Amino acid sequence: MTSPASGLSWFRLQHRYAPYLFVSPFLVLFAAFGLYPILRSLILAFYATNGPRSEVYVGLANFRFLLTDPDFHTAVRNTALYAVLAVGTQLPTALGLALLLSQKWLRGREWFRLAFFSPHLVGQVFVGVLFSVLFVPQYGLLNRALHGVTSQLNAAIPAVQPVPLDTKWLSNPDLVMPALVITSLWMYAGFHMIYFLAALQAVDRDLYEAAEVDGANGWQQFLAVTLPGIKPVTIFILVTSTIGSFQLFELPYIMLGNSAGPNNAGLTVVMYLYNTGFVTGDLGYASTVGWTLALGVLAISLVQMRLTGAWKGDAA
Secondary structure: OOOHHHHHHHHHHHHHHHHHHHHHHHHHHHHHHHHHHHHHHHHHOOEEEOOOOOEEEOOOHHHHHHHHOHHHHHHHHHHHHHHHHHHHHHHHHHHHHHHHHOOOOOOOHHHHHHHHHHHHHOOHHHHHHHHHHHOOOOOOHHHHHHHHHHHHHHHHOOOOOOOOOOOOOOOOHHHHHHHHHHHHHHHHHHHHHHHHHHHHHHOOHHHHHHHHHOOOOHHHHHHHHHHHHOHHHHHHHHHHHHHHHHOOOHHHHHHOOOOOOHHHOOOOHHHHHHHHHHHOOOHHHHHHHHHHHHHHHHHHHHHHHHHHOOOOOOOO
16 A cells, blocks of 8 residues: 555655756757767867768867868858848838738738738748749740840830840859849748738737827837837847858759859858868868858847847837
8 A cells, every 4th residue: 555655755756857857859959969969070070071971180270271272262252142131121021011011991801912022931942943944044934034024114214224035044153143133032931921910910000199189200210119119029030040041051052053153153061061061071171161151140139139229128
């Protein structure tokens, strides 16, 4: 017969260790597929490898070579340019769409929200294949649309030259980056729009009424009420979209035919990491690239949070 004391002790053990039992599957999976690869890649960063079985310890040689590697410099430059252009176009577009679709007078707002958000659901590979067709010279939809619009403008303003139908977006080094930015804008603007819509709905309506009483017009209300009200969400979108931009890989890889494009115009840091680790087989140098990217993104995110006042609670 079980004594009351032993029953109480068993109950206390269950109460103490049951939460750990429920989270143990996640912890085991994370240790096997998350923590171990992270630690393993950190160790590999100090080795020169030729496939997964050949390793030679080289210390900091990988990091020293990284500083003088012209391909890595090209990848960093392309990725940073893409991040600036992509974030600089996606956030204003997403905010503009959110402001438009939050207006009560607009009919079918729910359908428009679904339409703008849906491109994010299909994945980067599908979007890359789709836009590689849209950018085709002569018959591509984008060239035909731009040619039609600029031809109409040329009739009214002769200084505006029509866009040629044979514009080679993905074969011209100067047009590869604009093509990637346009594609990412179509894919991610609606995704960021959802966050802005949620933030706009959380802004206190009484503040707008008080601003109207004070004689503030629509633009003044936007600056004094809307922007401060959505600042925390804006900082979140800014940081996460910047991190995502530095992780760009699938879009250029698919759109440029499994390559970095002409003159490496579409080479990104993650693409360079992939080519180094899985094409040439140097997993050690690829780990060095990966950790350099991680530390660089961390530094950029901390600077963004510092400049936006997120640390001091100014964003609240």
